[in-house]
Amino acid sequence: MQAEGESTSNGTGSGNSVFFDGMSSRKRFVDLSFATALEIREAGELIASWPYDDIRRADGTEGMLRAACEVGPSLARLEIRDRDLALELVKRCLHFDEHAVGRRGVAQIVGWSFAALASIAFLVMYGLPYAAERLTPLIPQSVEQRIGQAADKQVRIFFDDKICTDPKGQAAFVKLVTALRGAMGLETSVEAAVLGSDIPNAIALPGGKIYLFDGLLQKAENVDEVAGVLSHELGHVRNRDSMRNMIYTGGTSFLLGLLFGDVTGSGAVIFATRSLLDASSSRDVERSADGATVEAMHKLGRSPKPLGELLLRVTGKEGGEKDKAKGKDKGISASSLLSSHPLSEERLARMSQEDRPVTGAPLLTAEEWASLKAICGK
Amino acid sequence: MNQLSVPAIPGPDRPVSVQFPGKRGEFLHLVARGALLELVTVGFYRFWLVTDMRRHLWSRTVVDGDAPEYTGRGRELLIGFLVAMAILVPIYLVYFLVGLEAERIQAFASIPLVAFLYVFGQFAIYRARRYRLSRTVWRGVRFWMSGSGWAYAFYAALWGTLVVLTLGLALPWRDAALERYKMKHSFYGDLQGRFEGSGWEFFKQGCWLWPAALIAIPLFPLLPFVYGLFKTIQWRWWMSGIRFGEVRFESTLESRVLIKLYWKVIGWSLLLSALFAAYLTLAAVLVGSTSGLSIAEAYTSPAFLQSIPFAVATVLGYIAMMLAFNVIFRLYLTRDFWAQAAMSISITGLAAAAGVAAKGDLAGALGEGFADGLDVGGM
Numbered sequence: 001m002q003a004e005g006e007s008t009s010n011g012t013g014s015g016n017s018v019f020f021d022g023m024s025s026r027k028r029f030v031d032l033s034f035a036t037a038l039e040i041r042e043a044g045e046l047i048a049s050w051p052y053d054d055i056r057r058a059d060g061t062e063g064m065l066r067a068a069c070e071v072g073p074s075l076a077r078l079e080i081r082d083r084d085l086a087l088e089l090v091k092r093c094l095h096f097d098e099h100a101v102g103r104r105g106v107a108q109i110v111g112w113s114f115a116a117l118a119s120i121a122f123l124v125m126y127g128l129p130y131a132a133e134r135l136t137p138l139i140p141q142s143v144e145q146r147i148g149q150a151a152d153k154q155v156r157i158f159f160d161d162k163i164c165t166d167p168k169g170q171a172a173f174v175k176l177v178t179a180l181r182g183a184m185g186l187e188t189s190v191e192a193a194v195l196g197s198d199i200p201n202a203i204a205l206p207g208g209k210i211y212l213f214d215g216l217l218q219k220a221e222n223v224d225e226v227a228g229v230l231s232h233e234l235g236h237v238r239n240r241d242s243m244r245n246m247i248y249t250g251g252t253s254f255l256l257g258l259l260f261g262d263v264t265g266s267g268a269v270i271f272a273t274r275s276l277l278d279a280s281s282s283r284d285v286e287r288s289a290d291g292a293t294v295e296a297m298h299k300l301g302r303s304p305k306p307l308g309e310l311l312l313r314v315t316g317k318e319g320g321e322k323d324k325a326k327g328k329d330k331g332i333s334a335s336s337l338l339s340s341h342p343l344s345e346e347r348l349a350r351m352s353q354e355d356r357p358v359t360g361a362p363l364l365t366a367e368e369w370a371s372l373k374a375i376c377g378k
Numbered sequence: 379m380n381q382l383s384v385p386a387i388p389g390p391d392r393p394v395s396v397q398f399p400g401k402r403g404e405f406l407h408l409v410a411r412g413a414l415l416e417l418v419t420v421g422f423y424r425f426w427l428v429t430d431m432r433r434h435l436w437s438r439t440v441v442d443g444d445a446p447e448y449t450g451r452g453r454e455l456l457i458g459f460l461v462a463m464a465i466l467v468p469i470y471l472v473y474f475l476v477g478l479e480a481e482r483i484q485a486f487a488s489i490p491l492v493a494f495l496y497v498f499g500q501f502a503i504y505r506a507r508r509y510r511l512s513r514t515v516w517r518g519v520r521f522w523m524s525g526s527g528w529a530y531a532f533y534a535a536l537w538g539t540l541v542v543l544t545l546g547l548a549l550p551w552r553d554a555a556l557e558r559y560k561m562k563h564s565f566y567g568d569l570q571g572r573f574e575g576s577g578w579e580f581f582k583q584g585c586w587l588w589p590a591a592l593i594a595i596p597l598f599p600l601l602p603f604v605y606g607l608f609k610t611i612q613w614r615w616w617m618s619g620i621r622f623g624e625v626r627f628e629s630t631l632e633s634r635v636l637i638k639l640y641w642k643v644i645g646w647s648l649l650l651s652a653l654f655a656a657y658l659t660l661a662a663v664l665v666g667s668t669s670g671l672s673i674a675e676a677y678t679s680p681a682f683l684q685s686i687p688f689a690v691a692t693v694l695g696y697i698a699m700m701l702a703f704n705v706i707f708r709l710y711l712t713r714d715f716w717a718q719a720a721m722s723i724s725i726t727g728l729a730a731a732a733g734v735a736a737k738g739d740l741a742g743a744l745g746e747g748f749a750d751g752l753d754v755g756g757m
Contacts, residue, residue, distance in 0.1 A: 018444075020518025025567060025734040027444075027517060059437035061445040062399060075518045075736065079444075101426060101452070106415065109426060109452075113419030146479070250474075254467070 015042065017080045022073030030078075032085065034092060040078065048072065055093040057100065065089070067096075120255050128255075132247040136240050141207070144243050145189070148207025155195075155203070155211065162196035162376075164214060169194075169375025172368035176223065177210075179363055180231050183299040184292065190237055192230065196376045200314045204233040206242040214376045220310055223364045226372070227300075228293050228307025228351075235292025241285050290347060294354045301360020308348030315344045393628070393724040398717040400438030402709075408434060409708045413701040424750075425459065426452030431712065436514065439720045442728050449520075450513035454743040455750075458509075462747030469498075493535070498748070500534035501527040504560070505745020511564060512741040517731075522738025525563030527745065533559060546588060551577030557616065566622050567734035575619020584611045602644065606637035617723060624730035631722035639710050639718075646706045654699045661691040 015031035019040055030047070033039045038055065040048040050069040058077060060066030065086035067078045080086045090096055101109075156163070164170075177192045190208040200215040210233045212226070220226045236242065290307075297304040364372065412427035429452040436448035473494070508523040515521075537552035554577035561573035587608050594600035610633035617629035665688040 022518045023736050025517040025519040025731060025736075027732070059433050059445075059447045061437055061440055062401075066447070073518075073736075075515055075520060077447075077515075077518045106426075109423060110415070110419050113422040116422065117420050254470075 016082055017078060017085065019048070019079075020075070020077045021048070022076035032078075032080070032089070034088065038089065038092070048076065050078075052092045053095055055089070055096060056098060057096050067093075124252050124255055128248050128251040131251065132244045135247055136244045139243060141189075144240065145207035147243070147246070148205045148209050151205045152209055155205065159195050159197050164194040164196050164376035166371070166375045166377055168368075168371035169373075172364055172372040173375060175368065176227060176363055176372070177230060179300065180227060180234055180296055183296045184231065184234050184238060186234060186238060190234065192233075194375050202229050202233050204236040204242060206240075206246065208237045210234065210237065216310075216314065217373065217375070219314055220373075221313075222306060223362065223369050223372075224297070224302050224306040225310040227302065227363050228297065228304055228310065231293040231296040232289045232307065234296070235289035236285075238292060239285070239288060241289070245285075290350065294351070298354070298356065300363065302358055302363065303351075303355045305348075305351045305355040308344070308351030312344040312348050393726045394442045394728055396720045396723040396725065397440040398438055398720045399440060400434065400713075400717060402713065402717075405431075405434055405713045406705075406709055409705050409713075413705050416704075417697065417701055422456070425455035428452075429455065431708065432510070432513075435713065435716050439716075441516065441725065444517055446514050446516040448510075448513055449515055450509065450743070455746050458743030458745070458747035459750050460747070461744055462750070466748070496538065497531045497535045500538075501531040502745055502748035503534075504530040505741070506749040507560065507745075508741040509743050509746050512738065516566070519567040519734055519736045520738060520740075521564065521566050523560075523564050523741065525559065530556070530559055546591075547581075547585075550580035550584065553577065553580060553612065553616070554619075557619065561620060564622075565738055566731060568737045569623045569625075569731060569734045571620065571622045573619045574621055575615050580612070580615045583615060584608060587611070602640040603637055606640055607633045609633075609636055613719060622731065624727040626726050628724050628726070629719070629722045630724070631719055635718050636715070639714055643706060643710050646710075647703065650699055650702055650706075654695060657695045658692065661688060661695065665691065 015029045017030050017032055017040075019028045019030040019042070020026070021028070028042050028047070031041045031044075033041065038050040038052060039046055040050070048069075050067075051071065054070035056068050056070060058066040058068040060079065063081060065080045067080070067089065068074070069076060069078075080089065173192070173194060181188070181190055186208070190210070192210040192212065194217060195211045195213050197213045198215040199213050200219050201213045202216055203211050203213075205211070210230065212230065212233075216229060217226060220229075293307055294304045297307075408430055409427070412423065412430065415423040416427060429448070429450055432448045432450065436446045439445055504525070504527040508525075508527070511521045511523050513520075534556055537548070537555055540548045541552050554573070554575055557573045557575065561571040564571040587604055590604050591608075594604040610631055613631055614629045617627045620627045
């Protein structure tokens with residue numbers, strides 16, 4: 001009302017309410033009369049007649065009631081600043097607040113959101129793993145190799161292109177990989193190389209490229225340990241785990257993005273949620289790749305146990321001290337449920353179970369093993 | 379009730395100042411409730427919340443005795459978002475495949491593809507503005523927009539490149555050119571808008587901030603000051619350039635108002651971050667103690683970082699922090715900024731808007747959907 005005193009527009013009429021006819025911005029001062037419908041008069045002349053049942057509330061400023069009408073020009077507005085007059089009008093209009101999103105409206109939004117959440121959760125937990133399982137065999141090897149080549153370029157840049165190529169070490173490495181590849185029945189297109197990085201790790205890229213990191217090679221004490229790592233990664237290649245994981249990850253990212261929208265303003269929650277989901281599925285994937293190691297090593301007449309020993313050496317004990325009788329059981333059971341990868345102890349236990357007397361020839365001679373260790377020139 | 383039976387007859391050039399009688403508590407209640415509902419609805423409530431915020435701000439911005447009305451609805455935004463998603467998904471897929479091919483030839487060659495998303499984002503910005511404007515009604519007549527979102531995106535991309543090449547010095551001319559396009563295609567009823575601000579004028583007022591920004595970047599506590607000064611100059615220049623027929627605008631916004639708002643937000647953010655850190659420590663101690671290990675062991679175990687209860691606690695805490703941050707952000711940078719900016723405006727020549735005839739159609743909410751999907755939304 002304070003604003004009213006400032007008005008510069010030349011309104012017409014002399015009533016105590018303001019009317020805009022929705023056709024022009026002309027401000028008309030009108031009188032209201034409550035007949036069978038709301039009659040709006042400017043200087044005595046009837047300019048609009050609104051049926052009470054069609055009158056709805058529109059957003060107004062404080063101290064002013066703004067009304068619209070469902071029939072006639074959709075933007076016609078009536079503004080009443082007189083409190084008693086406004087109450088008088090509202091009393092007559094039974095559907096005045098029909099358009100407001102009331103408690104029921106909010107409950108509906110919440111309900112539908114739950115339905116959407118449930119359907120997306122179902123898709124993420126059951127639909128996408130199934131789809132990834134089914135789609136992976138359908139994707140041609142050539143497509144997977146293209147993806148792998150793209151990933152390979154990035155890995156090389158990330159690690160400064162430090163591929164170790166000492167000729168003697170390389171010869172030993174090729175011999176080892178060829179033996180394993182043969183034992184696992186993989187194509188020759190599967191390539192492997194040693195990366196000069198101190199991180200104790202090994203990775204399998206889509207399309208069958210394997211990188212053994214020098215950090216892990218240096219921690220290994222014999223050939224069978226390295227063979228175990230390589231056959232584990234070859235197992236990922238054979239199962240096409242990277243491809244399946246890519247389909248699954250892409251799908252979950254999209255679905256979760258749909259959910260969270262801009263609540264977070266960033267992908268952080270999506271990323272965190274996804275790594276949780278990934279963790280739960282990756283344990284099975286890792287076990288299956290460990291199975292490949294067991295199979296390959298048996299075929300070559302070697303024991304898979306050294307892989308377990310190497311893993312334990314790299315990660316340290318994960319399940320807690322052995323002599324804490326109470327803590328031990330609790331510790332292992334709790335952590336193995338919580339953590340995303342099988343525990344090194346658990347993996348060692350499995351490999352030990354599969355331990356068999358060595359029947360095959362050593363995979364590399366002592367001399368070859370020494371050159372492999374020195375492949376990065378250290 | 380003391381109504382004006384005889385309208386005031388001022389000179390045609392008497393400036394009218396804009397008022398904002400909105401109550402801060404009301405808006406705080408609105409955004410706090412909205413944040414909780416966003417949490418419960420895993421984000422879907424955002425369409426209704428942003429609608430409620432706009433309705434609140436629009437209807438409390440009193441221009442010459444009459445506040446505009448925002449007639450958009452949350453449902454429209456939801457549908458716009460769903461349609462935009464249906465279009466964006468195949469685009470993302472193609473984007474992914476093209477990126478893959480590029481990466482195969484040269485690592486990180488797909489980065490220029492980000493430029494495509496930038497152009498698409500500009501398109502979304504234009505179309506979202508069109509939606510908002512066509513949902514703005516003042517005195518029973520709606521604003522509306524013509525023009526092409528793609529043409530705008532094209533100009534924006536060209537100007538954006540120029541700004542990058544000139545290390546930001548071309549920014550005033552970019553702003554002027556894009557604003558000219560937007561305003562030329564903006565209408566209030568049959569009253570066409572235009573933009574008369576010149577890039578040179580903006581440059582003269584703000585050019586000293588360019589070296590100032592270079593100094594402020596290493597001395598980051600200075601950044602809110604430089605940014606506040608820049609935003610104030612930009613805002614006043616922008617306001618003084620807008621025309622609708624004979625209607626002109628002028629703003630007296632002061633930079634200290636903005637700088638104060640920025641510091642308040644920074645202070646709250648620091649406080650929230652500290653709370654989040656304390657919460658994480660507590661969660662870590664609790665999770666560590668349930669695993670049956672001593673605390674030192676639990677922390678050194680690599681399994682700890684992959685512990686699912688800890689990850690769940692982290693995500694929940696993070697969401698709570700982001701929601702609280704959103705409330706603060708909306709209260710200070712949306713509502714308070716809006717109120718201060720609105721009250722700094724004075725309008726002359728409003729008589730030209732007194733007899734405007736209604737014209738123009740409603741624009742679809744698809745642009746808002748794209749803007750939401752691409753994270754370039756605004757008020």
